[in-house]
Amino acid sequence: MISILGSGVAGLCVATALMDAGVEVEVICPDTAPAPASRLAGGMLAPFCEGESAPDIIVTRGQAAIAWWAAHVDVTRHGTLVVAPPRDAQELDRFARATRAHRWVTPNALEPDLEDRFARGLYFENEAHLDPNAALTALKHRLLAQGVVFRDGAPQGRIVDCRGMSAAETLPDLRGVRGEMLEVYTPEVTLSRPVRLLHPRFPCYIVPRGEGRFMIGATMVESSRSGPITARAAMELLSAAYSLHPAFAEAEIIMTGADLRPSFPDNIPALRRKDTGFHINGMYRHGFLMAPVLGMELAGLLTQESADAH
Amino acid sequence: MFYGTELKNRLLLGTAQYPSPDILRAAIAASGTEVITVSLRREGADGAGFRDILKDSGCRILPNTAGCHSAREAVTTAQMAREVFGTNWIKLEVIGHADTLQPDPFALVEAARILCADGFEVFPYTTEDLILGEKLIEAGCRVLMPWGAPIGSGQGLRNIEGLRTMRAHFRDVPLVIDAGIGAPSQAAQAMEMGFDAVLLNTAVAKAVDPVAMAEAFSRAVDAGKQAYDAGLMPRRDMAEASTPVFGMAELLA
Numbered sequence: 410m411i412s413i414l415g416s417g418v419a420g421l422c423v424a425t426a427l428m429d430a431g432v433e434v435e436v437i438c439p440d441t442a443p444a445p446a447s448r449l450a451g452g453m454l455a456p457f458c459e460g461e462s463a464p465d466i467i468v469t470r471g472q473a474a475i476a477w478w479a480a481h482v483d484v485t486r487h488g489t490l491v492v493a494p495p496r497d498a499q500e501l502d503r504f505a506r507a508t509r510a511h512r513w514v515t516p517n518a519l520e521p522d523l524e525d526r527f528a529r530g531l532y533f534e535n536e537a538h539l540d541p542n543a544a545l546t547a548l549k550h551r552l553l554a555q556g557v558v559f560r561d562g563a564p565q566g567r568i569v570d571c572r573g574m575s576a577a578e579t580l581p582d583l584r585g586v587r588g589e590m591l592e593v594y595t596p597e598v599t600l601s602r603p604v605r606l607l608h609p610r611f612p613c614y615i616v617p618r619g620e621g622r623f624m625i626g627a628t629m630v631e632s633s634r635s636g637p638i639t640a641r642a643a644m645e646l647l648s649a650a651y652s653l654h655p656a657f658a659e660a661e662i663i664m665t666g667a668d669l670r671p672s673f674p675d676n677i678p679a680l681r682r683k684d685t686g687f688h689i690n691g692m693y694r695h696g697f698l699m700a701p702v703l704g705m706e707l708a709g710l711l712t713q714e715s716a717d718a719h
Numbered sequence: 720m721f722y723g724t725e726l727k728n729r730l731l732l733g734t735a736q737y738p739s740p741d742i743l744r745a746a747i748a749a750s751g752t753e754v755i756t757v758s759l760r761r762e763g764a765d766g767a768g769f770r771d772i773l774k775d776s777g778c779r780i781l782p783n784t785a786g787c788h789s790a791r792e793a794v795t796t797a798q799m800a801r802e803v804f805g806t807n808w809i810k811l812e813v814i815g816h817a818d819t820l821q822p823d824p825f826a827l828v829e830a831a832r833i834l835c836a837d838g839f840e841v842f843p844y845t846t847e848d849l850i851l852g853e854k855l856i857e858a859g860c861r862v863l864m865p866w867g868a869p870i871g872s873g874q875g876l877r878n879i880e881g882l883r884t885m886r887a888h889f890r891d892v893p894l895v896i897d898a899g900i901g902a903p904s905q906a907a908q909a910m911e912m913g914f915d916a917v918l919l920n921t922a923v924a925k926a927v928d929p930v931a932m933a934e935a936f937s938r939a940v941d942a943g944k945q946a947y948d949a950g951l952m953p954r955r956d957m958a959e960a961s962t963p964v965f966g967m968a969e970l971l972a
Contacts, residue, residue, distance in 0.1 A: 462738040463738065464738070464739075503925070503927075506927055507927045583768075584768025584769060585768060609871055609921075610871070630761055630762055630766075631762050631766045631768070631769035632761070632762040632763055632765045632766045632769075633765045633766065633767065633768055634763055634765040641761070674739065674740045674741045674744075674772060675739050675740075675741040675742075676738065676739035676740070676741070677739075
C-alpha cells in the first residue's frame with residue numbers, strides 16, 4: 410500500500426498513475442489542509458511554450474502529459490497562440506528563437522475575435538489545455554470509483570509526500586513563488602485556445618474556460634506572501650487582457666486568486682527519495698505538465714522494485 | 720572606489736527575471752560579478768527563500784528601490800532593505816514615468832537627501848543631466864549612476880555626447896552606467912569612455928542562454944576597462960601608415 414499525502418494536482422496525478430499501474434494507494438487529505446495551489450493554475454499543457462524560460466527537460470518530458478490527461482479527463486487540443494502588441498513585436502522573435510514546434514501565423518486566422526490588432530503570431534499546434542478544477546474533480550471521482558480511500562489520520566503505507574508548500578519543513582530548499590490570477594466573464598469575446606501576450610513588463614496569458622469565462626494569469630513574484638491579489642497585479646493583468654481584446658474592459662471579474670507555487674532552486678519539479686518513501690514536489694508553474702510525468706516515473710520505479718523483490 | 724569599496728570586477732548584475740535561481744547563481748558565477756542588486760518593493764519582507772539564495776552567492780548586495788514612484792515610497796523601501804540585508808548600500812530608483820521608467824529628478828534628490836542624512840550610501844539611478852548630478856552630490860551621494868537608455872530597452876548609450884560631458888564634468892566621482900545596455904559591445908563602449916562600471920539585468924536574464932551571456936558581458940567590461948586604462952589612440956581624419964615608409968627593406972626578386 411502506498412499512502413499519498415496531499416490531493417492537489419501532484420497527489421491526484423500520482424494516485425492515478427499508481428492505480429493505472431496496479432499499485433494500491435490511499436490518499437491522506439485532512440480537512441484542515443490548505444486548498445491546493447493547483448486550483449488556481451492556468452491548466453495549459455504547453456511544454457513548447459514553457460521552453461521559453463524552462464530547461465529542455467520540461468519540454469522533452471512534458472510532452473507526455475498531453476496524452477496522459479486526454480486519457481483521463483476532458484482536454485482541448487487546439488494548441489497555443491502567442492502574440493505581442495505592435496510596439497513589442499520583437500518580443501515574438503525572441504520567443505520564437507527560444508522555443509520550437511511552432512509556426513508563424515496571422516492571429517485572426519485562428520482567433521477571428523483578435524481582428525487586426527496583431528499582425529503576426531506564433532502557433533504551437535501540438536499543445537492543449539484543460540480546466541484545472543474540472544480535471545482535478547474528475548481524477549478524484551475516478552479514484553473514488555476505483556475504491557481509493559481519501560481520509561484523515563495516520564498513513565498506513567509507504568509515504569509519497571505530495572503536499573506542496575505544506576511539506577516545506579522537510580524540504581529546506583523549497584520556496585514559494587507567488588502567483589496571482591483573475592477569472593472574468595464576458596459573452597463578447599470568443600477564444601478557442603490559450604493566448605499568450607508577450608510584454609516586456611507584464612506578460613500574461615488568457616485561457617478560455619468556456620461559456621464566456623476566461624482565466625487571466627499570472628504574476629511571478631519571489632515572495633512567500635500568500636495574501637490576496639494586489640492592486641498592481643490586478644491592474645497589470647487586466648490591462649494586458651484589455652490590450653488583447655477591448656471587450657475585456659466590460660467583463661465581470663468573477664474571481665481572483667493568489668497562492669504560492671512550491672519551487673526548488675532549479676524550478677524543475679522533482680521526484681526525490683526520502684527514507685523509505687518519496688517526495689514529489691516543486692511543481693513551480695509546471696504542475697499539470699509534470700505531475701503525470703513524475704507519477705508515471707514513480708509507478709515505473711515501484712513496479713521495478715516489486716519485480717526485483719520476486 | 721564605491722563608498723570605500725574597491726571592485727575588481729566592474730560588472731554589476733541585477734537579479735530579476737532569470738529562469739530559475741539556479742541559473743541566476745550560475746550566471747553570477749560566470750560573470751565574476753562582486754555586486755548584485757535586488758529589488759524589494761514588490762516582493763516585500765516575505766521573499767526570504769529567494770534572498771537566502773542571493774546571500775549565499777557571496778556577492779555584496781546592493782538592494783534597490785525599483786518600482787517606487789515617490790520619494791516617500793523609496794525611503795520606506797530603503798529602510799526595509801537596510802533591515803533585511805544589513806547594508807547601508809542602496810540603489811535609489813524613483814520612477815517618474817511608467818512607459819519610459821525614466822527617473823523623477825525632483826523626487827530622486829529629495830529621497831537622496833533623506834537617505835544620505837540617515838547614513839545610507841546611496842547609488843542614485845539618474846539621467847546624464849549635470850545639474851541633477853551636482854544636486855545629488857550636494858545631497859551626499861558619492862556615486863552617480865546615469866542611464867544608458869530606458870530600463871530594459873537594450874538601446875545602449877543613447878546620448879553618447881552627453882555622457883562624455885558628464886564623465887569629464889564629474890572627474891572624481893565614480894560613475895556607473897545603469898540601465899539600457901543590450902549588448903556586450905555597448906558595455907565595452909561605456910568602459911572605453913572611462914565609466915567606472917556597468918550595471919545591467921535584462922540583457923543577461925532574458926538571453927536565451929543567460930550564463931553564457933553573463934560571461935560575454937564580463938569579458939566585454941574587462942576589455943573596455945583595460946582599453947581605457949591602456950590609453951586609446953585618438954581618432955584621426957586621415958590615414959597614417961602603421962609601417963614606416965622610409966627605410967623599408969626591399970624584397971629580393
